[in-house]
Amino acid sequence: MRAVRFHQYGDPQVLAIEDAPEPHAGPGQVRIAVRAASVNPIDWKIRAGYLAEMMPTTFPAIPGTDAAGVVDEVGEGTSGVEIGDTVFGLAVSGGAAELAVLGAWAPVPAPWSLEQAAAAGLVSATAIAGLDALGDLAGRTVLLEGAAGGVGSAAVEVAIARGARVIGTASETHHEFLRSLGATPVTYGAGLAARVAAAAPDGVDAALDLAGSGSLADLVAIVGDPAKVATVADFTAAALGVTVVQGDANASANLALAAELGTSGSYTPRVEATYPVEQVAEAHARVQAGHSQGKVVLTL
Numbered sequence: 001m002r003a004v005r006f007h008q009y010g011d012p013q014v015l016a017i018e019d020a021p022e023p024h025a026g027p028g029q030v031r032i033a034v035r036a037a038s039v040n041p042i043d044w045k046i047r048a049g050y051l052a053e054m055m056p057t058t059f060p061a062i063p064g065t066d067a068a069g070v071v072d073e074v075g076e077g078t079s080g081v082e083i084g085d086t087v088f089g090l091a092v093s094g095g096a097a098e099l100a101v102l103g104a105w106a107p108v109p110a111p112w113s114l115e116q117a118a119a120a121g122l123v124s125a126t127a128i129a130g131l132d133a134l135g136d137l138a139g140r141t142v143l144l145e146g147a148a149g150g151v152g153s154a155a156v157e158v159a160i161a162r163g164a165r166v167i168g169t170a171s172e173t174h175h176e177f178l179r180s181l182g183a184t185p186v187t188y189g190a191g192l193a194a195r196v197a198a199a200a201p202d203g204v205d206a207a208l209d210l211a212g213s214g215s216l217a218d219l220v221a222i223v224g225d226p227a228k229v230a231t232v233a234d235f236t237a238a239a240l241g242v243t244v245v246q247g248d249a250n251a252s253a254n255l256a257l258a259a260e261l262g263t264s265g266s267y268t269p270r271v272e273a274t275y276p277v278e279q280v281a282e283a284h285a286r287v288q289a290g291h292s293q294g295k296v297v298l299t300l
């Protein structure tokens with residue numbers, strides 16, 4: 001099969017389109033003919049070698065944490081899905097390839113394109129797991145740090161669907177985008193507490209860090225209780241008593257929830273740009289720049 005591969009850690013130019021052996025669905029898994037796959041920050045962090053100690057890579061490696069496409073193989077003991085179904089989910093074999101094995105998935109909701117479905121995998125599962133860590137959000141005010149990115153834009157819509165009022169941080173460029181999602185935008189960085197106080201005079205009930213920018217202590221001070229703060233991106237959290245959330249925890253159930261919200265129109269995955277898979281290096285560089293509005297997606 002045709003796949004994006006890299007044989008060593010390095011800059012985006014280590015990525016090349018090559019022939020690779022086909023993966024097969026193991027027990028509890030499905031294989032899809034990939035139509036679209038998204039680029040997540042973890043993909044460039046793995047490619048660059050930043051996670052070499054925590055998650056050593058076996059070379060050659062296929063990048064890509066999620067994908068959407070048509071099921072063409074169903075693993076032993078896997079139920080509730082059939083060959084020909086159109087699904088999106090988390091790739092265990094590398095999503096940027098003609099064929100990918102998914103370990104967690106859900107049907108693509110009718111209102112979404114396959115590019116939107118590919119954009120929804122890791123970010124919706126992570127956003128839902130992160131919001132779950134904050135407890136019941138109905139009628140509460142939640143602060144989302146890094147609200148315009150892939151996980152952030154998903155978290156804004158899911159939190160609003162749960163009845164929360166959302167204050168979202170982003171650079172000025174993305175404030176109109178956040179308003180269009182239903183959030184009140186504020187700029188991140190020094191002076192955040194004062195800006196949040198102006199936007200939410202009655203205070204903030206909970207906060208979710210989706211940026212990993214080192215602002216966790218500020219978020220705890222704003223909320224007043226580390227138990228009501230969680231992060232998906234700051235691994236210094238334990239020292240502050242803050243929970244670190246893993247996006248692949250409870251992923252099958254969370255992807256099913258995301259699909260339900262998609263069907264009802266409460267969650268629409270936001271695609272900032274699509275690239276043909278041959279331009280994977282450009283797509284990685286764009287995500288690595290760190291100022292995405294929604295998602296960057298590869299088409300196959």
Ligand SMILES: NC(=O)c1ccc[n+]([C@@H]2O[C@H](COP(=O)([O-])OP(=O)(O)OC[C@H]3O[C@@H](n4cnc5c(N)ncnc54)[C@H](OP(=O)(O)O)[C@@H]3O)[C@@H](O)[C@H]2O)c1
Pocket residue numbers: 040041042122123126145146147148149150151152169170171172174188189210211212213232233245246247248287290291292293294295
């Ligand atoms: N734990 C997990 O399982 C898990 C799963 C998925 C992702 N993650 C992590 O979560 C983070 C976000 O992922 P993503 O896919 O949403 O990334 P992304 O699409 O690249 O978005 C990053 C966002 O961060 C914002 N940002 C940049 N600097 C900031 C700062 N100093 N303060 C606040 N916000 C800032 C940017 O906003 P502006 O453009 O407006 O500056 C951008 O919208 C990454 O670190 C990723 O590795 C973890």
